[in-house]
Amino acid sequence: MKKKHYIIPIFVPHHGCPFDCIFCNQKKITGQNNGLSAAEVDERINQFISTIPEPLSQHIEIAFFGGSFTGIEIEHQRKLLSTAAKWKEKGYIQDIRISTRPDYIDEEIMNLLIKYSVSIIELGVQSMDDEILIKSCRGHSANDVVHAVSLIRTYDIQLGLQMMIGLPGDTREKIDYTADHIIALKPDFVRIYPTVVIRDTSLERMYLSGSYIPFDLDEAVHICKNLLLRFNDAHIPIIRLGLQVTETVAIGKEVVSGPFHPAFRQLVESAVYKDVLDRTCINEEIHDRKTIEIQVHSRYISSLVGQKKSNIEYVLNKYSIGYTRIFPNDSLGFGEIKIIKK
Template sequence: MLPPLHPDLRFHNYATYLRRRLGETAVRISVDGGFTCPNRDGTRGTGGCLYCNNDSFTGGILFPGLPVEEQVLRTIASPGRHRAARRLLVYFQRYSNSYASPEELDRRYRAAFSHPDVAGIIVGTRPDCLGPGVLDVLEEIARERYVSVEIGLQSISDEVLAGIGRGHTVAEFREAVRAVRGRGLDAGVHLIYGLPGDTRENFLAAADLLAELDVQGVKLHHFHVVEGSGYEKRWRNGGLQVPEYGEYLSACVEFLERLSSEVAVLRLMGAAPPELLLAPRWEKGSREMAQDVAAELRRRGSWQGCRREGDRRGGAE
């Protein structure tokens, strides 16, 4: 049975997925797990991915550097923090959050449950940081709590991945997702539209790959240039293009039409602090992006999954 699509959005939004998966509404809180990355410490590379300045997309972490349990408690108690849901998911977001010994991972992950409202954890990581020992830890926690693993892919082209300095291949990504799903864990995937050397066709074809691998969620980001990244100098010298808003909106809509309706849409655009963002500057937020995507789907008379064989409906439910 196909999952119901949000009647206003016409796609499978994350909030709906979590309600179905957990039985009630849940929201994320982000923490700094104190990890680094094999693409920075010399294991796979030293400079990190060329588009990356970790400070540009971890602004939701309110108390970086503190012990995980203290971050959770302080974040929940922060003045003015709106609790839209009783259940919380702790998102290990900064760098590669499964890059440590199994013993250390177990300690840090379990520290997230320092508050009774925490229902589970979300671990953002790379395909090359999900060995058997890591998965043993996550599988054991998943016996009692919700566990989701978000894996950065970014592009389905090995040439593009090499060009941006990712330090892994598409084959490694496939293997990692299969390993995660083989343990009964939810798998999410991160993709970026408009990376240097990539194509619209590659971005759209990624929707088919996600269905093949049985992932539960996808985060879509547009390529943007931030201060402190490996692409800053090239952009300042005029040697780098970034996508236009209309182009990206159109690509997202086509992607959703090809994406299985069983896959939840965790995010539709990237974000960076204004003081770090160089380009593009769209003056649009994630809520406006979701509204624009929904409006375009309505205009086209389409919905998530409408182009997939076996995923047909008479319209959004």
């Protein structure tokens, strides 16, 4: 039986980061506003593991999210990492993940991370366009990203890069430029976040003054559809697409405006499958059929169908089809379908 993958999230909001990125309010995003002691981290890990059946037989990961981990005071880093490493030495933990800034990576930091068995590093790249980085008050350059990636790649460690679309000054051309450069850096995985306006941020003030207009949901879905296909073609998995929903992160709560949706990834995948359905129906000359059978990987059945069956209704109406039946076919990859005429 395949091992289940459990992630123990440890949030260190805004600790170690002296910058105030215009989109960022880590206290809102993480739902926490206090730092954690090593003892508190140890207790959280212990509690989480106690809920996992046969924990020594599962794949369990500790992930330090939020803020800029390698900017934390060095002794506090050591305490947090040694706590995590202790659980790894016991055999309960397989991976330790940290998230940080590209300009907070050097040889000293890397040696510290390796010493305490960190196996995954995520860098908040956001954009590879220096003008956008300046407008977003990121405090680092695109060259810092290239340097950090080059250094990390000299170690046996997994690398993830985070990208944002819709920052001030962003355009579709600049989004493509960033995607090109991220693909060229060959990360093991990426995360893509459409920019949303969070309360109590500089971006909110820009939005309220009219100097910043976020992408709308349809535009963000269309852009991310193309990004999903590009990264898929490059064999780089997107492990997250869209901001994670929490108790506070939702429209009408802390999200003031922007392309936020609790099922954003499914909207994007459904947009891909709508195009695939259209193209396949044309190629297969599907029209005026009483019934067609559509095969798709079981993982993507809901994306094929679309929210409120929107994709299926689209095909039925456009091609005058009476009825569709959906069957799983796990030999098909993402974006692949097979239509059987009846």
